[in-house]
Amino acid sequence: MQLKNYIYKDLNELKLYIDNKIIPQEKSDILIQLFSTVYEKDKIKSIIKVIKEQLPNCKIVGSSSSKNVCINNEKVNKKIVISFSIFQKSFIRTKYIENLSISNSIKLSQEFIKDDSKVLILFNSDAKNNIESFLEAISYNLKNSVLVGGNSTTTFDYEQAFIIEDQKIYKNGIVLVAIDSKDLFVSNTFTFNWSKVGKEMTITKSNKNRVYEIDNMPVLKLYKKYFGDKLSLNLNESLISFPLVKTVLGVDIARSIIKVEDDNSFTYAGNLNEGDKVRFAIGNLDEVYDDSVQLQNQLASKPVEAIYFYSCKKRDHFLSNKLDVELNAISQVASSIGIFTQGEFFQIGKKLTHMNITTTAITLSENDILRKFSSCPIKSKKYSSLTALINLVNTVQNELDENLNYLNQYKNAIDKHTIVSKTNKKGLITEVNSKFCEISGYSKEELIGKSHNIIRHPEASKDIFRKMWKTIQKKEVFQGTIKNMSKNKKPYFVDTVIKPILDKKGNIIEYLGLRHDITAFVNQKIQLKAEVKTVKYPFLAIVKIEDFEILKDFYEEEIIHQIEDKFSFEILDFFPLNSGYKKFYSLGDGEYAFLKELENFNPDIIEHEILLLKKFQINVKRGTLQFDKFEFDISVVLSISTDKKRSYAEAKQGLKQLYRTKKDFIYAQGLTSNLSEIAKSNIETIKMIKTAIQNNKIISYYQPIYNNKTKKIEKYESLVRIISDDEKVISPFFFIDIAKKGRYYKQITSIVIDNSFLAMKQLNMDVTINISIIDIEDEMIRNKIFAKLNECKTLASKVTFELLEDENIKDFSIVKEFIKKVKELNGNIAIDDFGSGYSNFERLLDFEPTILKIDGSLIKNILKDSFSRNIVEAMIVFAKKEGLKTVAEFVSSKEIFDLVNELNIDYSQGFYIDKPKALEDIL
Numbered sequence: 001m002q003l004k005n006y007i008y009k010d011l012n013e014l015k016l017y018i019d020n021k022i023i024p025q026e027k028s029d030i031l032i033q034l035f036s037t038v039y040e041k042d043k044i045k046s047i048i049k050v051i052k053e054q055l056p057n058c059k060i061v062g063s064s065s066s067k068n069v070c071i072n073n074e075k076v077n078k079k080i081v082i083s084f085s086i087f088q089k090s091f092i093r094t095k096y097i098e099n100l101s102i103s104n105s106i107k108l109s110q111e112f113i114k115d116d117s118k119v120l121i122l123f124n125s126d127a128k129n130n131i132e133s134f135l136e137a138i139s140y141n142l143k144n145s146v147l148v149g150g151n152s153t154t155t156f157d158y159e160q161a162f163i164i165e166d167q168k169i170y171k172n173g174i175v176l177v178a179i180d181s182k183d184l185f186v187s188n189t190f191t192f193n194w195s196k197v198g199k200e201m202t203i204t205k206s207n208k209n210r211v212y213e214i215d216n217m218p219v220l221k222l223y224k225k226y227f228g229d230k231l232s233l234n235l236n237e238s239l240i241s242f243p244l245v246k247t248v249l250g251v252d253i254a255r256s257i258i259k260v261e262d263d264n265s266f267t268y269a270g271n272l273n274e275g276d277k278v279r280f281a282i283g284n285l286d287e288v289y290d291d292s293v294q295l296q297n298q299l300a301s302k303p304v305e306a307i308y309f310y311s312c313k314k315r316d317h318f319l320s321n322k323l324d325v326e327l328n329a330i331s332q333v334a335s336s337i338g339i340f341t342q343g344e345f346f347q348i349g350k351k352l353t354h355m356n357i358t359t360t361a362i363t364l365s366e367n368d369i370l371r372k373f374s375s376c377p378i379k380s381k382k383y384s385s386l387t388a389l390i391n392l393v394n395t396v397q398n399e400l401d402e403n404l405n406y407l408n409q410y411k412n413a414i415d416k417h418t419i420v421s422k423t424n425k426k427g428l429i430t431e432v433n434s435k436f437c438e439i440s441g442y443s444k445e446e447l448i449g450k451s452h453n454i455i456r457h458p459e460a461s462k463d464i465f466r467k468m469w470k471t472i473q474k475k476e477v478f479q480g481t482i483k484n485m486s487k488n489k490k491p492y493f494v495d496t497v498i499k500p501i502l503d504k505k506g507n508i509i510e511y512l513g514l515r516h517d518i519t520a521f522v523n524q525k526i527q528l529k530a531e532v533k534t535v536k537y538p539f540l541a542i543v544k545i546e547d548f549e550i551l552k553d554f555y556e557e558e559i560i561h562q563i564e565d566k567f568s569f570e571i572l573d574f575f576p577l578n579s580g581y582k583k584f585y586s587l588g589d590g591e592y593a594f595l596k597e598l599e600n601f602n603p604d605i606i607e608h609e610i611l612l613l614k615k616f617q618i619n620v621k622r623g624t625l626q627f628d629k630f631e632f633d634i635s636v637v638l639s640i641s642t643d644k645k646r647s648y649a650e651a652k653q654g655l656k657q658l659y660r661t662k663k664d665f666i667y668a669q670g671l672t673s674n675l676s677e678i679a680k681s682n683i684e685t686i687k688m689i690k691t692a693i694q695n696n697k698i699i700s701y702y703q704p705i706y707n708n709k710t711k712k713i714e715k716y717e718s719l720v721r722i723i724s725d726d727e728k729v730i731s732p733f734f735f736i737d738i739a740k741k742g743r744y745y746k747q748i749t750s751i752v753i754d755n756s757f758l759a760m761k762q763l764n765m766d767v768t769i770n771i772s773i774i775d776i777e778d779e780m781i782r783n784k785i786f787a788k789l790n791e792c793k794t795l796a797s798k799v800t801f802e803l804l805e806d807e808n809i810k811d812f813s814i815v816k817e818f819i820k821k822v823k824e825l826n827g828n829i830a831i832d833d834f835g836s837g838y839s840n841f842e843r844l845l846d847f848e849p850t851i852l853k854i855d856g857s858l859i860k861n862i863l864k865d866s867f868s869r870n871i872v873e874a875m876i877v878f879a880k881k882e883g884l885k886t887v888a889e890f891v892s893s894k895e896i897f898d899l900v901n902e903l904n905i906d907y908s909q910g911f912y913i914d915k916p917k918a919l920e921d922i923l
Contacts, residue, residue: 001087001184003306003335003368013099018054018284020613022084029092031085031177033308034062034164035069035339036076039157041169047080050155059092061175062122062164063152064149064351067341072322072331087308088183090118091364097635098173100129105137113141114632118184119362121177121308122149125163125170127342130208135345135352136175145178146186147352148362150164150310150341162340173722183366190346190360191295191326193288193319194254198226200395200657203276209255212265212677217534226280243357244268244278249348254281254356256314258342269314269343270354283357290666295361296329305364307336308342312520317355326359333373337660343477346841353499377588409628413556414697417565419515420500421495425508426870427451427469439517440585441487452513457485459618469617472511473498479557481518492519492786495609497557525527526586528593533645537598538641539609542651543571546664563596563632566588566625572618578868579612592653601642607733613638614665627714637664642802677705685738688724693747695722701916705768705887706908708901715766715800717909718756719916720748740774749775750784757788760795768800768830776803776818777811789825800828803847812846834875852879854905856890863895869903876903 004015020029032051034043037765049059068075068429071083074645095112099105108381113120120142124131131151138147152161165175201222205213214222224231243256255268255278272278292376297309307330330336344360346353415421415433422431423778429447436871440455447454460483478498488825494515501510545551545567552560568586575581585593594613598605617638624630641647650857654668682808692698702716722730753769760767775781801822819829830851831844844852854875861868872888879886888900891906891910 001085001090001305001364003337004084005335006084006335007071007076008047008082011046014047014050014082014797019052022055022086028085029090030058031087031179032060032674033083033085033337034080034116035065035083035337036062036080037065037067037076038080039064039159039162040155044080044164044169045167047082048164051082052167059094059177059630060095060164060166061121061123061177063150063175063339064154064159064163065155066159066341067316068340070309070311070327070336070338070340070417072336073327075324075327081337085364087179087184087366088534089183090179093166093178093180095176096168096170096173096735097176098165098170100131100134100174101135102137104141105134107140108176109141112178112778113138113143114178114180115143116180116182117143117178118181119177119179119184119364120145120147120180122147123163123175124149124151125161125174127151127153129130129172129174131174131343134919135354139350139352142347142350142352144837146188147345147347147363148188148308148310148360149345150312150339150360151343152341153313153342161655179364181366181635185303185365185368186362187299188346188347188360188362189295189298189302190355190358191291191357192254193284193291194243194245194252194286195284196252196279196281196282198377199398199401199561200277203272203274203278206274207267208259209271210265211268212263214278218264219266220260224578241283242280243270245280246272246276247282248353249351251346251348251353253353254279254358256312256356259365269356272889283318285322286320288319291324292326295359296333296373299330299333300363300371300628302363302370303368304334304371305365305367307334307338307361307718308362309336309359309361310341311340312344312355313340313342313358315357315359316340322822323540330361334371336520345740351637367884406629413562413628414514417516417562418558419513419517421452421513423448424454424513424515425510425693430510436515439486439492440484441490442807446487448506455484455486456509456740457483457491457534459483459491473508474500475502475506475508482515485922492517494518495561516559516565518588525587526589526597526650528585529648532644533593535597535644537600537642538644538647538649539596539598539640540651541592541613541638541640542648542655543592543636543638544655544658545590551590560750561889562627563625564636566627566632568592568622568632570625574623575616576612576619576855576857577871578861578865579616581612581616590807591655598632600640603731603733604641604751607731608878610640610667613640617665635664639666641668644668650684682738685735686742688722688730688746689739689742689744689748690737691725692722693744693751697750698748698755699723699731699918700752700759702759702763702767703836703909703916703919703923705766705912706913708906708908713765714762714907715768715798715915717760717768717802717916718752718759718770720770721751745774746778746781749778749781751786753781753784755919756799757792757795760798762919762923763791764798766798768802770802770804770832772804773815776815778864780823782814782818788823789822789827792862793826796826800830800851802830802832802853803849804832816846833889849884851885851887853889853909859896859900859910860890860892862899863885869899872905873903 006264008014009123029548032048034044051058051060068077069081072080097108123195124440154161160171162169162171163175201215203211203214204216207758211219245254246254255270255272257266258269259267265458288303309330321805332549342359344355346355346360419439420433421429421436423429429450431727433445434448442454464480464482468478468480480496481493482496485583495518497514499512501512503509504762532540571584571592571896572581580596581594587593617636621635623632637655637658639658640650641650641654654666657668658664658666699721700718701721704713705715705717707714718730722735723836724730741746756767756769822829828854829847829849831847831849832853833855834852852875854872858868863871876886885906887907887909888905889909891897891900891908891912893912897908897912
């Protein structure tokens, strides 16, 4: 491509220039940009007419410019400049748009921007147009294009800017140019030369580009605060030197003042929205040369045959002759054309921004050759007092900001969770926070100037207050529990810390009181004990933050309170969906309780509740409590009891047992009456397991899985059972956890695998086998599974391993390698109980299953609980998109079965289909 610039003199010379210089080559497209600093309508129309007569296929656009038009390093004043861009491998399209509504802008972007559009040039006729909304609307469909341009402007404010498209001149709307090409190299950059100074501020009241308040202060008052009462409101004298700067995607965007309104609000050349963070900036003339060298290097770092640039008119005014350095730097790289605008458009990634006081530039080239150019000579770096001053101010401000940031975070954390008051040396209240007002029932106005006697409970001991005053007057910290009384005469208890605040000389200037409401801890323990007595079949679980006593040694009391409060706030979220746990009791010292009334003490019901609590325990361990300045990984230990008379004492005794044994879960039934009975029971269970293994009494029951499409039973799930000496069938709930702690668990898993592969052969149907993370991490079990799949290659595709999430994964690489190997051997992977905990989608990504078994608690409630149904429907949609088969567990009735089919779930499993049976009963 070529870029040729012509300064207009008369029509005849223009014709000769076109004949001699602008010789269209075969298949070439010509973009003509006409720029003028004066509005001479008839002259411009005559020029356009001549151009179209001689170059009928060319595309013409144009814009007014402020004061000068730049041809290479030359500023052209009060003349018309015609720029010819001749493309060999690119194609030009232009469009005039009057309606800048968002809907029209989106439609325009969809219709006008093509896949091979490399450059978009935008000239906006009026800076008051809602151009930022237009930019935001078209940014969603930029594809591979880069947008440049600016707001057209004039030398004098009383003149109206204009734009040109084809043979028409407009004083409203915009002109858009598209350069389409597969071979055009494009790169954009910008230079600023203003340095941010001072603290970060917030726009607190604004309407688009009109700002009323910054940091809740009238904007004029704020400027005078920082720049003095003698600050001139003349835009060209003082305010231009101090624009506001906000940061967008890491890039500083200036907003210069274009008008001081009658109400002393400021209108800026670009929107400033409420909540935007801004800082002042100061123009640094000392840095222009270095920034120009940097700009030149950026322009030359990519192939370049032509440069279009757009510079702010206020930048021209401020930099004055210094701008020549910038123009020289640009012109030394390639032929260039530039205008002065009332705001420039720049693209940061896929986001279009409206800039001020910048020079933005775009390079174009139809070949990939890097150009050689005469670079700016290197100058010795002179000491700049302004640069040093800016650095000094910003360094001090950064230190203040950092300290203020820490203080604000501490204050916010304290205010959010703590009851705070301050008093003078006489004990009269000078400040309270909202928490204080909330718990006391008094307004701030009722409390200020009073002593804390206003909330003292009549039963509170006078001795504790004598001790308090004696302690704090010695400049020491007081700690204690105080009983207070609210305005409506209700008592409440607070854990109190009072700290004397000292001046630099060590004199007391005031007292700071920090309190936590512990009324709930005091009362809830009593409530819990009373409520247990009213429940016929109680199921009580007491949870304790693991190693809580150690935490109190390592952390300050305030942090401990924050951890307890945060966990209390989130505790119920850790339960699986539809668990039925909607209330908890805070017992203090990191302890919490859950109470549920069961239908009866059937072992299956108890087993279900235990599984819910274990999932809760896993979710807690995987969660993280997030605070302003830190995060805290937490885990809990669990003690449960179903003893009506002694359930609270049993559960508490269970916690002590957990502490002694360093374990994290206990069924504390009968612990207080006879702890030896538990040990005896465990021994009996181990003996039963051992005997069952020796006598081949470890068996598998098989529950059918029904294909809802073919209407046939197509697979079975293998479920472990023990046949006791008295021929009773024992559920794994009563032995599997004990087996895991002993040495027989591995043997049980091995037997189940053998049983399942044998059943698969005899039934000639698919079989699913439950395996835990412990199984996978055991090398012997892994090798046995691989050997079985290798031995039975014809049956390998019929076996599915359901992954059970009931332990922590010690080495996830082993699990991933196991899954990979099983799939290589044509086995299948399923996720069990999908939808029961936080980590399901994480597991889905890690395990890459082929089957999802929807958690039974969701299916069980699907008829009466719309929330469960919505979740199941979402899972089905997700599974279908991912190509995964779905299985509904707990299908216990025809109504549930019909709904499961209606929801297009692939398989059904449950008592409605059939209960688990021994293999011989199926055959």
